[in-house]
């Protein structure tokens with residue numbers, strides 16, 4: 521069983537305050553992601569990439585299909601999981617790093633970053649020292665660590681957010697444009713952190729609009745096409761989609777793999 525197995529998922533948004541208008545977003549999309557693989561969702565704006573990540577995180581309800589993840593020694597279907605089970609899954613198995621930091625009034629950057637580790641039961645001093653190490657690695661000035669990030673620049677907030685998302689050992693990480701506001705130097709650090717996670721066997725499903733970032737981290741791409749009225753999705757049929765690619769061979773074969781491994785809707 522792969523770390524993540526998505527089968528035939530579908531979703532449409534119903535605008536209840538707009539006369540019940542239905543916006544089809546995802547239809548019949550299937551793919552799997554193996555341990556240590558970094559898979560990037562590709563597709564034009566509005567195609568449904570973020571919706572897929574939110575369905576995998578359980579933020580968006582999934583109407584059809586299944587989203588299976590390995591949670592400890594159990595297999596959980598996120599599409600139908602009980603909210604309390606989802607809470608546990610998020611605490612230890614599936615992490616999510618979005619573009620935006622959710623600031624909490626009066627909570628310092630250091631404590632915000634340490635908080636997911638403390639929630640897992642880590643010792644306070646260990647959590648704080650790992651938070652500081654990550655903030656330092658991401659070039660957040662030490663003078664800011666004790667301050668609440670509400671007044672930080674966009675890039676500083678994003679780096680605090682990345683530190684918070686990367687501090688745990690969650691086996692599956694969902695990255696939704698985590699580096700959108702970063703300069704080249706800090707994007708490079710994020711690439712290094714992602715590669716370190718991969719080497720530790722962490723599985724990642726990501727969205728990056730920056731082509732350089734995508735090429736640097738992706739082992740494989742899944743195409744998410746805009747869902748036009750009446751169109752449906754189809755899953756990649758090749759067994760190769762279930763085969764993780766060794767990091768060393770990624771760069772030269774990214775282009776080749778993009779076509780036949782994609783979850784292209786037809």
Ligand SMILES: Nc1ncnc2c1ncn2[C@@H]1O[C@H](COP(=O)(O)OP(=O)(O)OP(=O)(O)O)[C@@H](O)[C@H]1O
Pocket residue numbers: 533543545563564565566567568569570571572
């Ligand atoms: N909460 C929501 N309510 C209504 N419609 C939504 C909601 N979230 C997404 N949509 C719609 O679903 C479609 C897919 O949106 P989504 O954000 O998943 O696309 P995306 O591929 O991630 O786009 P981008 O690259 O611009 O971030 C869009 O038409 C969007 O308007």
